[in-house]
Amino acid sequence: MEISSTNEAYTNTDEVDCVSGRNGSSPEPPLFIDRNEPRAEGIDFKRIEAAVRVILDAVGEDPDREGLLETPARVARMYAEMFAGLHSDPGRHLAKVFTEDYDEIVLVRDISFCSMCEHHLLPFSGRAHIAYLPSGKVVGLSKLARVVEEVARRPQVQERMTQTIADLVEDRLLAQGVAVVVEATHSCMTMRGVRKPGSLCLTSAMRGAFRDDPKSRAEILGLINREA
Ligand SMILES: Nc1nc2c(ncn2[C@@H]2O[C@H](COP(=O)(O)OP(=O)(O)OP(=O)(O)O)[C@@H](O)[C@H]2O)c(=O)[nH]1
């Protein structure tokens, strides 16, 4: 996925209605299909830029002052990066499995991530822990971290992120058990609104043996919570 890093690439300066995406002089919505604009798949940079200009204007800023001139394009590139996971299948990272005579717990702990709260479009960030009980097949450890990284890059709530990761691992590895625990701080709770810095949200998704067998569940939670 190629994302332009320069503003020069945006050659079309037509006025844009950021809500409809319509070009003011055009009778039909152009939808930016044939304008040779740089766009990551599924990301309409021009409309994001136009929307950011509207927001700056609406809060009483001058989008044309020097310091803000490149801001709309920067924000468009940032959203393309933060929301890249909307346009890909994170499960593809779990396609390459290999046979290993091992059926005990595999746990990758402390996978850092940064995602976006879908309510406020503010970041929530923290760590994910993924464990599974293999059924003859294991996957490269880094692939679990790649799944987290990609699932995180969507607007969402933490609960859904947690379940999405668990579903992918369960489905693709046909694991006998899957445990996903996510702990995160939400900027929308720390820097605005209720303003509670230090508050931590924990979510878990347990599947198979980790859900049904209290001993397995206690064992994996013990490993996740164990001092490193
Ligand atoms: N369950 C859940 N809630 C979230 C998550 N991220 C943000 N929220 C919450 O989403 C809720 C949105 O509440 P609203 O009342 O619609 O919006 P608001 O007036 O901005 O709420 P406040 O944050 O309380 O000011 C807030 O309680 C947030 O804390 C998440 O990942 N999971």
Ligand SMILES: [Zn+2]
């Ligand atoms: Zn929020």
